[in-house]
Amino acid sequence: MTSATPVGDAHPYLRAASAGVRHHTRTLTAETATAPVPADRTHLDVLHAHLIALHRLVDQLQAATRSPHPAAGRQLATAGTRLWQAGAALHDAFHLLPTVHETSADEEECHPERLPEGPPVLTICQRHLAAGHLVRRTTTPTDLNSPLHGHSTTCAQ
Template structure:
């Protein structure tokens, strides 16, 4: 006879990802007297990959939850939209970092062929464009406008 899983045993990979983010956040904190180091392209690329994976997870959760719990599904869909906005801003920041050819280009322009190392198989731009297809299928331009929400509790 097996006992029901404890809540903290559920979704171990998500817990590990969250722990990794907490660890990384702590390691970025400057030591006494040290100046904080700015982010770099590699850091933002890894963060964008994480956000994109989370974006895809929220997309699936919203789709599965909406039929049986419409109100909860709408909240997850709103979180999905907000996460896309965050992902877009990280992508834009990637292109504005010093030393990248895109720094002088328009912030929203995406040109993977102009990356210093050339267009590899999967760049931040290709990942972003791929996730953008999901956004265009499931949201309207009105949904993507910045807006505020209030807690209903």
């Protein structure tokens, strides 16, 4: 069996994660050809985890790149801000989707506080809050809320 990852590749896990996202996109596209499948909370939670992991990676890369290559470091910082904005939008969309209990009108209203183990843990919220603390240490509120600017669709080289 041959591997899609070149021998000696320094980033095999990143390539595998990207391949997984591409595969999921193709699968979802094939499924929606017959009947559109709306996003659910689980799907958005996993996608949010992927975006936040990418955000952390880009943040580490920009910190290491900024000193020797300031212009590239600034562009990586901008990319990190955009990833944070995308993660925030996913988090907001997550909370706009109905829970399992809200979709079935026949069931009694959900009361997670009555569960013996307590309310269920919202991993997306914990992840988002933790990432938010890191983002706010290095990014101004103006940058976090700014629209995409200063970028073109043409390649410089």
